Amino acid sequence: MRALVVVPTYDEVDSLATVVERLGACDADADVLVVDDASPDGTGQLADRLAVDHARLQVLHRAGKGGLGGAYRAGFAWGMQRGFDAFVEMDADLSHDPADVPRLLRTLAGADVVIGSRYVPGGRVLDWPPRRLALSRGGNRYVRLVTGLPVADATAGFRAYRRAVLEEVDLGTVSSDGYGFQVEMALRAWQTGFRVVEVPITFTERRDGASKMSRAIVAEAVLSVARWGLAGPRRAGAPHPRSVATSRAPSPEAAGA
Numbered sequence: 001m002r003a004l005v006v007v008p009t010y011d012e013v014d015s016l017a018t019v020v021e022r023l024g025a026c027d028a029d030a031d032v033l034v035v036d037d038a039s040p041d042g043t044g045q046l047a048d049r050l051a052v053d054h055a056r057l058q059v060l061h062r063a064g065k066g067g068l069g070g071a072y073r074a075g076f077a078w079g080m081q082r083g084f085d086a087f088v089e090m091d092a093d094l095s096h097d098p099a100d101v102p103r104l105l106r107t108l109a110g111a112d113v114v115i116g117s118r119y120v121p122g123g124r125v126l127d128w129p130p131r132r133l134a135l136s137r138g139g140n141r142y143v144r145l146v147t148g149l150p151v152a153d154a155t156a157g158f159r160a161y162r163r164a165v166l167e168e169v170d171l172g173t174v175s176s177d178g179y180g181f182q183v184e185m186a187l188r189a190w191q192t193g194f195r196v197v198e199v200p201i202t203f204t205e206r207r208d209g210a211s212k213m214s215r216a217i218v219a220e221a222v223l224s225v226a227r228w229g230l231a232g233p234r235r236a237g238a239p240h241p242r243s244v245a246t247s248r249a250p251s252p253e254a255a256g257a
Contacts, residue, residue, distance in 0.1 A: 003030035003086040003105050003160075004079040008071035011041045012092040015207070019090075020050050020057060022098035028105060030088065031056045033078060035071040038064050043092075068157075069181030073174065076166050088160045093207075096158040100201050104160040112165050112194035112243050113186065115151065116158035122200030123153070139221070143183055146225050148234030152198060154186050155179040155221070164242040165189050180221040187228055193237030195245045 005023060009016060016034070023032055034051075036044035036059065047059040060078055062071065076087055086108055090096045100116060107114040117123050119140060125133055136155065143154045159182075169188040176184045190196050239245040 001085045001105070001108070002083060003028070003088065004075075004084040005030050005032045005088040005090055005101060006072060006075035006079070007032060007034050007090055007092045008068055008075070009034055009036045009039060009043045009047065009092045010065055011039045011043060013039070013041045013043045013046055015094050016043055016046055016092055017050060019092055019094060019098060020054060023101065024054060024056075026099045026101055028098075028101040030086075030101065030105065031058065031084070033058050033060055033075050034092075035060045035062065035075045035078075037062045037066055037071060067177035069174065069177035072181065073171060076171060080163065080166065085163045086160060087163070087166065089157055091157055095204055097202065097204075100158070103199060104158070107197060107199055108160055108162055110195075110244055111197035112162045112240075112245075113189045113196045114160040115153060115156050115186065115196065115198045116201035117151075117153035117156055117198035118201065118203045119152040120198045120200050124200075124202045125205075126202060127205035135218075139179065139218075142222070143225055146229035147183075147187055148229075149183075149187050149190055151186055151190075151196060154183045157182055158201060158203075159186075161185075161189075162194075162244075164240075165192075165194050168192055168194075168240060168242060176220065176224050178221060179218070180224040183221065183225060184228065191233060191235075191237050193240035193245070194243045195239075 034047040036047055044061050051057045051059050079087055088101055104114045104116060118125050140154055143149055169192055174184055186196060
């Protein structure tokens, strides 16, 4: 299985080199694509320099800040055009541990979507203030209540997809961004009949740079989730013909498949 780790960047010059080095050291048989949104701090130029010394690192430059969802859609399209079979989403600020990438990819042997979850047994969040943690947990409860999606951490940004999922969920019509993008992708996969599995991770608050979360991103997610809940369906689809669920026994970790 050819795997691609897609790493969106905007002003991540302080952490990117460490992320790339740790990905190279984690024994993940995967290529890396940095998708940079014309970072004014020189992240894109740093990525180009790193690519000279890392044969499996590529860089995709976008014209401006187009949002997290747009960066992932561009990265997925780039990878599908080049024949990759699995895609990993990962932040560039070291809140996600690159050493967990091989575990996410291994779990794809029995799943179509693997979410690195902060809120299943064994998952942890480090260095968040209580208010931030309450907001995140509350947002995920809201997603479950409104949409029926049986996922503890639907807003998580550390996850892996089989290529079939990206092809079948009609990725071109996914227009949400930020947390909304993560929720919409998990919801569509579940509704389409793909198996969604959560594995525990430790999430660590960034040490450098600034969070990209804003009130506008939160508001977009809240309104979008309400719209998806009203549209339904509030149930998993029958196992998709391209899902691992059609050829393997159900995983005890499967969420709603």
